[in-house]
Amino acid sequence: MGFGAHGEVWRGRELATGDRVALKRLRARPEPAELDRLRHALAVLAAFRHPHAVRLRGVLSRRGGLVLVLDYAAGGTLGSLIARRGPLEPAEVGALLGPIAAALGAAHPIGLLHGGVSGANVLLTADGRPLLADLGTAGLLAELPAGPESDVYALAALAVQALTGSSFGDEPVSALRSLPETLPLFPILQACLAADPDARPSALDLAGCLRAAAVVAPAPPATDVVAPVRRRSAPTAVAGRHRRDPATRRLHRPARRIGVLWAAAVTVLLAALSGWALWPAPPPAPRRAPAQAAVHAAAAPAAAAPAAAAASWSEVWAALDKRRAQAFALADATLLGEVYLPGCPSLPADLHAVRALAARQAHATGVVHDARSVRVEMSEGATVTLMLVDRMRGYDVRDAAGRVLSHTVARADRRLRVRLARTPGGWRIAELGRG
Numbered sequence: 478m479g480f481g482a483h484g485e486v487w488r489g490r491e492l493a494t495g496d497r498v499a500l501k502r503l504r505a506r507p508e509p510a511e512l513d514r515l516r517h518a519l520a521v522l523a524a525f526r527h528p529h530a531v532r533l534r535g536v537l538s539r540r541g542g543l544v545l546v547l548d549y550a551a552g553g554t555l556g557s558l559i560a561r562r563g564p565l566e567p568a569e570v571g572a573l574l575g576p577i578a579a580a581l582g583a584a585h586p587i588g589l590l591h592g593g594v595s596g597a598n599v600l601l602t603a604d605g606r607p608l609l610a611d612l613g614t615a616g617l618l619a620e621l622p623a624g625p626e627s628d629v630y631a632l633a634a635l636a637v638q639a640l641t642g643s644s645f646g647d648e649p650v651s652a653l654r655s656l657p658e659t660l661p662l663f664p665i666l667q668a669c670l671a672a673d674p675d676a677r678p679s680a681l682d683l684a685g686c687l688r689a690a691a692v693v694a695p696a697p698p699a700t701d702v703v704a705p706v707r708r709r710s711a712p713t714a715v716a717g718r719h720r721r722d723p724a725t726r727r728l729h730r731p732a733r734r735i736g737v738l739w740a741a742a743v744t745v746l747l748a749a750l751s752g753w754a755l756w757p758a759p760p761p762a763p764r765r766a767p768a769q770a771a772v773h774a775a776a777a778p779a780a781a782a783p784a785a786a787a788a789s790w791s792e793v794w795a796a797l798d799k800r801r802a803q804a805f806a807l808a809d810a811t812l813l814g815e816v817y818l819p820g821c822p823s824l825p826a827d828l829h830a831v832r833a834l835a836a837r838q839a840h841a842t843g844v845v846h847d848a849r850s851v852r853v854e855m856s857e858g859a860t861v862t863l864m865l866v867d868r869m870r871g872y873d874v875r876d877a878a879g880r881v882l883s884h885t886v887a888r889a890d891r892r893l894r895v896r897l898a899r900t901p902g903g904w905r906i907a908e909l910g911r912g
Contacts, residue, residue, distance in 0.1 A: 482752045484502045487678055488549065489546075496549075497550065497704040498534060498546055498548045499860070501824065503543045504544060519536055523610070526878060527579075527583050527610070528840065528877050529580045529610065530608060531547050531608050531610045532548045532878065533545060533547060545614075550601060551602065551603040552602050552603050553601055554596060554598070555573060555607070555635070555639070556595065556596025556599070558636060559596055559642060565639055568637075570639045570690070571662065571687040571690030572691040573639070574607070574632060574636050575684050575687035576607050576640070576684075577805075578680050579684040581609070581612075581625070581632065581680035581684075582679065583684075584613070585680055588839075590613070590621065590625065591611065591612050592614075592625070593619070594631035594635060595631065596638065598611040598879050599635065602722050604806070616792060623674065629679065630682055633682070634670065636662065637649045637653050637656070641656065641657070649670055650670050653667060653899040661690045665686040669683055669853070671742075675731070695778065751810050791848055794865065796903070796904075797816050797904065797906065798846055798848075800816050800825070801813055802818045802842070802844045805830075805841040806844070808831055808838075808839065809831070810827075810831040810832050813827050819908065820902070821906055821908065823908075839877070840874075840878050841873065841874050841897040843870055843873055845869075845872070846868065846906065847868045847869075849865075851864075854894070860899070861896070861897050863896075863897065864893070865892070868890050869888035870889065871885060893910070894910050895908070
């Protein structure tokens with residue numbers, strides 16, 4: 478499949494499971510004196526689980542050196558996406574790199590460093606989920622980076638590359654200055670690129686700001702295709718912890734203690750999905766090049782249009798269903814802002830369910846609802862009321878390794894009444910109830 482700084486990568490298939498895998502053959506051969514350190518590093522790497530980090534499935538020892546057996550990502554790399562697309566929108570960058578920063582934030586406290594974050598090792602799955610590859614590889618080869626701060630710097634540099642659409646060599650700070658200072662990500666990226674490593678925020682700080690950028694409402698587009706509406710989340714808390722320069726304060730996002738037992742989380746999820754869940758098929762094509770379809774955060778929901786002129790209410794409903802299904806599949810509650818209006822009575826339960834999944838590093842796959850019929854009951858200004866009959870498919874709750882934790886069977890048809898509201902970014906659910 479390709480070559481990298483640490484070795485070559487092949488595509489293969491695991492005989493025991495039939496799964497497609499990536500095989501990374503490391504260039505360096507371990508010396509006998511290094512075996513204990515290597516075993517420890519491999520054990521830490523194999524035990525690490527994060528929904529946005531490539532999983533180490535096993536290690537093979539060959540005469541040519543070690544071969545790491547890794548999960549395979551079929552969607553290409555972020556670097557190739559930038560090369561094809563050019564500059565990405567801030568919301569896209571936030572949605573793609575926020576999960577990567579979160580993976581680094583989970584890895585750093587246990588001693589796992591990356592040492593070479595770039596567009597080549599941010600991979601995309603077939604459904605557009607971003608994954609960080611090569612985590613811990615530098616440690617395996619005794620090429621230890623300076624520390625977590627170097628990973629933060631490299632990820633910020635990658636964010637600048639994504640925003641500008643071009644590679645800038647060793648000058649990410651200069652490239653950042655070419656962007657407007659009003660850009661939502663400008664302050665955090667400037668802090669992450671500070672010359673003093675101690676002045677840089679942590680990876681979790683960066684993750685919080687990137688995720689916030691993913692839900693900031695963009696300015697109205699100039700074209701007739703409307704971009705997704707983004708809801709501004711609560712501002713990331715700023716706590717002042719002085720560093721070497723008393724004027725420099727370190728961003729800090731307070732840790733959230735989540736006391737949710739897995740059984741309770743599953744119960745909440747079942748209630749959210751079975752009590753009054755909706756939904757059907759894929760959304761309309763996104764507004765950019767076809768490559769954008771691989772990026773879950775970039776796919777635009779159904780464009781806003783006058784209620785009487787909507788091409789297909791089934792397609793509008795399908796687009797909302799698809800985005801909601803992605804929120805459960807990625808355990809990403811921010812995506813629900815593209816489904817519901819703030820204040821919709823149905824939103825809190827979905828938020829609770831998705832956050833419970835994220836807290837357990839789990840996700841729900843197959844949360845799809847088939848609309849058997851959709852008709853307009855009433856259209857008034859920027860709102861429309863739909864009457865529909867939907868059927869819920871069976872779905873699985875899986876852990877970070879993909880193991881099925883529970884399965885819910887399909888549900889019979891039921892009638893729903895839904896009020897949709899038109900926003901600058903598309904249709905959103907304002908109310909939902911039984912028909």
